[in-house]
Amino acid sequence: MTVDGRLARGERTRNAALDAAVVLATQAGLDGLSLAQLADALGVSKSGLFAHWRSKEALQLAAIDHAVTLWKQRILAPALRAPRGVRRVRALHDARLDFYASQALPGGCFFANTQFEFNARPGPLRDRLAETYRQWAVFLEDLVQQAVDAGELPADLDVPQLAYEIDALGMAAAMHSRLLDPDAAYRHARAGLLNRLRPLCPDPTLLTEGTS
Amino acid sequence: MTVDGRLARGERTRNAALDAAVVLATQAGLDGLSLAQLADALGVSKSGLFAHWRSKEALQLAAIDHAVTLWKQRILAPALRAPRGVRRVRALHDARLDFYASQALPGGCFFANTQFEFNARPGPLRDRLAETYRQWAVFLEDLVQQAVDAGELPADLDVPQLAYEIDALGMAAAMHSRLLDPDAAYRHARAGLLNRLRPLCPDPTLLTEGTS
DNA sequence: TAAATAAGCACGACCGGTCGTATTGTTTGA
DNA sequence: TCAAACAATACGACCGGTCGTGCTTATTTA
Numbered sequence: 001m002t003v004d005g006r007l008a009r010g011e012r013t014r015n016a017a018l019d020a021a022v023v024l025a026t027q028a029g030l031d032g033l034s035l036a037q038l039a040d041a042l043g044v045s046k047s048g049l050f051a052h053w054r055s056k057e058a059l060q061l062a063a064i065d066h067a068v069t070l071w072k073q074r075i076l077a078p079a080l081r082a083p084r085g086v087r088r089v090r091a092l093h094d095a096r097l098d099f100y101a102s103q104a105l106p107g108g109c110f111f112a113n114t115q116f117e118f119n120a121r122p123g124p125l126r127d128r129l130a131e132t133y134r135q136w137a138v139f140l141e142d143l144v145q146q147a148v149d150a151g152e153l154p155a156d157l158d159v160p161q162l163a164y165e166i167d168a169l170g171m172a173a174a175m176h177s178r179l180l181d182p183d184a185a186y187r188h189a190r191a192g193l194l195n196r197l198r199p200l201c202p203d204p205t206l207l208t209e210g211t212s
Numbered sequence: 213m214t215v216d217g218r219l220a221r222g223e224r225t226r227n228a229a230l231d232a233a234v235v236l237a238t239q240a241g242l243d244g245l246s247l248a249q250l251a252d253a254l255g256v257s258k259s260g261l262f263a264h265w266r267s268k269e270a271l272q273l274a275a276i277d278h279a280v281t282l283w284k285q286r287i288l289a290p291a292l293r294a295p296r297g298v299r300r301v302r303a304l305h306d307a308r309l310d311f312y313a314s315q316a317l318p319g320g321c322f323f324a325n326t327q328f329e330f331n332a333r334p335g336p337l338r339d340r341l342a343e344t345y346r347q348w349a350v351f352l353e354d355l356v357q358q359a360v361d362a363g364e365l366p367a368d369l370d371v372p373q374l375a376y377e378i379d380a381l382g383m384a385a386a387m388h389s390r391l392l393d394p395d396a397a398y399r400h401a402r403a404g405l406l407n408r409l410r411p412l413c414p415d416p417t418l419l420t421e422g423t424s
Numbered sequence: 425t426a427a428a429t430a431a432g433c434a435c436g437a438c439c440g441g442t443c444g445t446a447t448t449g450t451t452t453g454a
Numbered sequence: 455t456c457a458a459a460c461a462a463t464a465c466g467a468c469c470g471g472t473c474g475t476g477c478t479t480a481t482t483t484a
Contacts, residue, residue, distance in 0.1 A: 026332065027332040027333065028333070029241065029243075029329060031241075031244060032243060032244075106332065107331075107332035108328075108331050108332050112328055112387075113328050113329070113331070113332070115387055115391055116320075116324055116325050116328035116329070116386075116387055117241060117325070117328070117329065119319075119320050119325070119386075119387055119390035119391050120238065120239040120318065120319035120320050120325070120390060121239065121240070126391075129391065130391045130392065133391050133392065134392060137392070158403070160396070160400070161400050161403055161404070161407070164384065164388070164396075164397075164400035164401075164404065165381065165400070165404045165407070165408075167384060168380040168381050168383065168384030168401075168404070169377065169380050171380065171383060171384050171387065172376065172379060172380030172383050172384070174328075174331075175324075175327055175328055175331055175383065176376070178331035178332060179327055179331050179338075179341065179342045179345050180342065180345065180346060180349070184372070184376075185376075188372070188373050188376035188377070189376075189380075191370070191373055192373070192376065192377045192380070195373070195377070195408070196377075196407070196408065198411075199410075199411045
């Protein structure tokens, strides 16, 4: 942000466009995202968008990055306020489900939707989404590893395995909550984590404490 | 199927079209499915498709139903050959993962892809997909309930909860296997089920036996 | 300090192409 | 001969993208 009126205006438009693009792409898909529709939502002309991104694909890539920063702000940051270890893992899981439940993105989960959209379509968008997903997986594994290091989980735990299972619970919630019963989805996803941790966790209070 | 050559020919075209439609829609999405592309793949003109379905949406709905029958043939039927109870639950889970690994549908999982495509888009297609998913969930819960009834799982088990967790493992595999490492995805999905069942299952041999 | 130039930004009009769809005509087979 | 199956063609709508233009603001020049 700058006091420079010119740059400030462009920056504002860019940000508004990316915000709207994430919302629209979450509903219609990154491919189904229409530039005319996006321009209308912004109250700008379609051709004006091409002043900021040289092609639709460039805008789509920017939208992915923008969704990552939103995800970091809304889910990672709150979770990192919880103490390291099992409680932080639980906080991350809960923050994710809270974000879904908040309907901040009415279309569900941007990443789940777009990753399923592109998982059979090679190209730059798929690569970017895959890299994004890989970073998320690494982040989740790190948090589980911290719980192991803190002695809150068994030393011989298969960390990537548990991280996979946690991610699966959240991903299923993203779909289940839109297609069937939202309440049941979030309840099952939360209980699923506790069910899985219970036999692993020597200190049961780590599973009963609230995370907020 | 009939000996009537005229009807047989139409029936053959319809079946071939639905087969191809499921494959293409798995890759490009139900909406991204192009009738021109579908007609080309069949060696048929685009307008000919409208002789069999009055609109694209009608074809899409038929494709969903067709994918259901394929799913029943390829996944449900093999699983039902396993003995009732925990072994049948495992067999279903494994059959699902085997189907993904077989690459019979190069685009991944038809249902996961399309359900994420439409989970924010109300309409007949979304309704049909939701109903399909509900039936799958019921089927899975029934199988778990049978294991409870057979005394192979605790009588006070939360059946829908466990069914949700099993489904989540498979769904995550459908995405993980396309975007990151397929081998890791299937391994984690399989191990995930055993990890979850182990504390519940009084008879450990039910978890070590092969399922094929 | 004032004028001139350049750059950022947004607009409306328009392009070629593809989409789903309707119409009309031809082939096919009992 | 009759109806089902298919082909050919065209239509209107929408797609991403380009072009020329004008307005606003920053930078350079006199």
